[in-house]
Each structure stands twice: as structure tokens, then as C-alpha cells.
Amino acid sequence: MANLTTVTRISQEKHPRNISKHLNYGTAGFRSRATELDHILYRMGVLAALRSKSKDGDTIGVMITASHNPEEDNGVKLIDPLGEMLESSWEKHATCLANAGDEEFQVVLSEIVETFKIDMNCKSSVAIGMDTRASSPGLNTAVVDGVKSVDGLCFDYGTITTPQLHYMVRCINTRNAYGMATIEGYCNKLSKALKNIWQNQGERKVYKPHIIVDCANGVGAKRLKDIAERFDKILSIEIRNAGEGKLNYRCGADYVKVNQRGPEGIDCIEGQKYASFDGDADRIVFYYTDKDNIFHLLDGDKVATLIASYLIGLIRKCGLELNLGIVQTAYANGNSTAYIQDELKVPVACVCTGVKHLHRKALEFEIGVYFEANGHGTILFSDSALSKIESSCSSSSNESEKLSANELRTFVDLVNQTVGDSISDMLIVETILRDKDWDVADWDKSYRNLANRLLVVKVNDRSVFETTNAERTVIKPTGLQKAIDDHVKLFPNGRSFVRPSGTEDVVRIYAESDTQENADQLALAVAKSTYDLAGGTGNLPTL
Known part of the structure; x- marks a missing residue:
């Protein structure tokens, strides 16, 4: 039986808490500078094994990634038995465990065991994956230490995309009914399905089976190559930003979406189809340029x-x-x-x-x-x-x-x-x-997007913001929604909302209108009102 005293001792000796700032487990799990995460990764290894025990031994996933964040960041998120996100009732326990002082660690662990009536004699297993960041192998070791400290079994998939790890977890827990829990099984399932559909479609006159893919210098490059090789001559996939540059730097889905232009290092040719992944390959956007060299984003x-x-x-x-x-x-x-x-x-x-x-x-x-x-x-x-x-x-x-x-x-x-x-x-x-x-x-051509703009305003305290109506209406600070409404009235097809970040003291401003100039002006106006009414810091955003 796993001994919580041993778990605590390993934590204090090998993975002590080395930061004082508070981190919250959100939709993307934990994210921060990689140098701040060692103790959190250890603790999430422990928590994943406990979650597995609470699910009668079903395998839980731990993915080490910071997705589209800069290369110096990293993060971790847990994956539930059917490949879904961690059950929301466990998120607060993940937050408490991550932020507990070394002297409080065992108490918080005991509370989790008691709250969920976890049988510590139950077997547990954890599937682990990581992206290509230099910090990932060291953080992987911390997760393994955490899992083993409560006698858990590890399935270490090494470098793998985030969605592939989600897939593996579901395959394992469905006894391979969903698919084989290997990279080979993943590639076989997708490539077989595509080939079976295509062989019944006949010849095409307009469609071009060729795409150039920006992989953000991340894990998606290697894993896309695994499957691209299976398509012979039916689909040509050219892989760019395959790891020769810095992860997510001026490339990737987030860069293309926010800046509304192609990644650096890729000259978009008229009519050619392009796509960009993010760093852990769970996002994708498409784009092309027309005969007038105008960039078109398909998000x-x-x-x-x-x-x-x-x-x-x-x-x-x-x-x-x-x-x-x-x-x-x-x-x-x-x-x-x-x-x-x-x-x-x-x-x-x-x-x-x-x-x-x-x-x-x-x-x-x-x-x-x-x-x-x-x-x-x-x-x-x-x-x-x-x-x-x-x-x-x-x-x-x-x-x-x-x-x-x-x-x-x-x-x-x-x-x-x-x-x-x-x-x-x-x-x-x-x-x-x-x-x-x-x-x-x-x-x-199926429909034309309204022109839009996304800006970021730095604020002293994002907690002063309160929203409703699926984040489309701001309740606090008082007066901000009225200011937004007044600005929106001035622009054709105008719409705008503000949303506080879940991880940092910034507020995101979204605006759309009939032209790019109007969308830009609306976004800037709402950004200034937000800055003035919510205690903005630093400089106002510019275009």
C-alpha cells in the first residue's frame, strides 16, 4: 500500500516547492515558466495516480505541454479515462495540491483521499506524453516520480501530440475498442478511413490534393510525417517549420490567427492551400493568398x-x-x-x-x-x-x-x-x-467573415472583471458595458466584448465590423474605455 508519508518525503527531498506565486488549474491545466513547474509536475503525477485509483484502475493521462506558449514555458494537464478533460470537480483539488506548502502537502493529499474515498490498495496506471520543449524530459521525470511514489504504473509515450495522448488513454480504457493504443494504431485508423472514403469519390477536377503545413517547430511535424508517408500519391503533404526554428516563434496557428498573416519563412503562393498547427498540434487554421496577394484566413x-x-x-x-x-x-x-x-x-x-x-x-x-x-x-x-x-x-x-x-x-x-x-x-x-x-x-466563398480585431490591455487586477451571457456581456467594472454599447452603435455590423484572461492580468478585446478599418477603430475605442475604467497599466495597445 502506498504510504503518504513516503510521498511527502520524496516531494520535499527531490521536488520541493520553489515558488510562492499561486497557479490555478484551468482549461489548459497549469502553465508557467518551466523553471517553476518541477514540484507541480511531481504533484500532478501523484494526483493522476490517485485519480486512477478512484476510477478502479482506469488509466489517466498526463500531458506535458504549454501548447502555443513561448518555448521557455511549459505546463501540464490531466486526461480522464475516455480521453476527455479532467472532471471539473477535481480541478480545485489540483489547484490546492499544486499550491500547498511543503509542510501542508501531506494534509492536502489526505483530504483528497478522504473526499473521494480512495482505496490506496487499488492499482493505478498513468499514460504520460510530452511535447518537444527542452524542459519536457526533466518534467517528465518529475511526473514519473509522482506516479511511482503511490505505486502507480507508467505508460510513457515520450514525444507525442496532445490529441494523440488523449486518443491513447481512450484506447487503453476501452480495451482497444476505440483503436490500438500506439502511434501505429493511430496512423492506421485515420489513414484507412481516409483511403476508404476517397476510393469511392471518383476523380476530381478542381480539388488539388496538396497542402503545405506549418508545424510551429513543434511535435506535430514528426507525427504528421508518420501519417503523411501512408498516403503515397493520393495526398501530398509538405511539412514546414519542422523543428529547425524556435517553437511557436512567429509561426503556428496562434500567430497566424492573431496577426492574420502567414508564418515567417513561408511565402504564400497564389491559390496554394496552407495550414498551421500550434505547438502541441491540437489547433489548426487554414489560409491562402488570392491573385491580388490578399491574405485569406480560414479559422x-x-x-x-x-x-x-x-x-x-x-x-x-x-x-x-x-x-x-x-x-x-x-x-x-x-x-x-x-x-x-x-x-x-x-x-x-x-x-x-x-x-x-x-x-x-x-x-x-x-x-x-x-x-x-x-x-x-x-x-x-x-x-x-x-x-x-x-x-x-x-x-x-x-x-x-x-x-x-x-x-x-x-x-x-x-x-x-x-x-x-x-x-x-x-x-x-x-x-x-x-x-x-x-x-x-x-x-x-461559402460566406464572408466580418472584419475583426483582437487586442490585449494590461490591467492591475483582472479579478475586478465579471461577465455573463457566455462572456459576451461585462457586468463589472461598472459602466464598461455601456461604454462598449455606445462604441458599437457607431460602426456598421459592430460587435465587441471584453474578456479577462484566466492566467494573467490582461483583458482581451474582441471587435468586428464591416471593414477592417472600422473593426480596428472599434477595438481601439473599447480598449481605451477598458484601460480607463479598469485600471489599465503600461501603454495602450496599438495596431
């Missing part, structure tokens, strides 16, 4: 609408009645929401920012498509939907309906349902573009 909103239009058509061809819905956040472009509701006739739900909120809401639909505008998202198929699809495959008397149902069933295997996955999402987009026989410009 998470565009991906969600493309997927929804494809699924609607396929569901109708199957003759099935399935409840399909799309989940967005306040950052979704207003025209994307209008297109979904008015053209696709699909219900839209808006939730607070954070994948856990979108994932939870998507589960309310038989087929739930969720994407944040930043390119993080996936598709969830309920047991009810899968049962209806399977029944149509086997019992439909209409040959056309049966073929469509088989395509839909195969499409399910192309989706990593555990979390947003850059590789899976890229293959999904390629498959749908091929099905529609579209090039990237055809896709972009």
Missing part, C-alpha cells in the same frame, strides 16, 4: 461550417433523422453564426471560452460539432447516432442510402472525438473539399 469557424455542411448532406443521403448542432464561443465571427442558422439551418449554442465548455455542450446533440475560432475543435457522435448509422448500413433497402451510411460510418473513424486534433482535422477538411470538388477559394 475554426470556417472549419466548423464546412464540416456541418458536409454532414448535413450525408445525413440526408442516408435518410436518417439525426440531431446535429454546432457549438461556438463569443469569439466566433458573427457572419459564421448567421450562415449556420440562416443557410445551413443548424442550431447554434454559444458557451464560455474553453474546450471543456464546448465539449460538454456538444454532448447534448446526437452529432455535436464544436470549434473555437482559434482552430481547436472536433466532432462528437453519440451512442444514439452511431446506432442509427450502423443500423442504416446493415438494414437499409435503398442501395444509395446504404452507401452514404457506410461513408458516414467510415468518416467517424477519421475523427479524433477525444479532443481537437490538428492532424485529424486537416484530413477531415481535405476529405470534405475533395467530396465537394472545391479548392480553398471555393471553400472561402
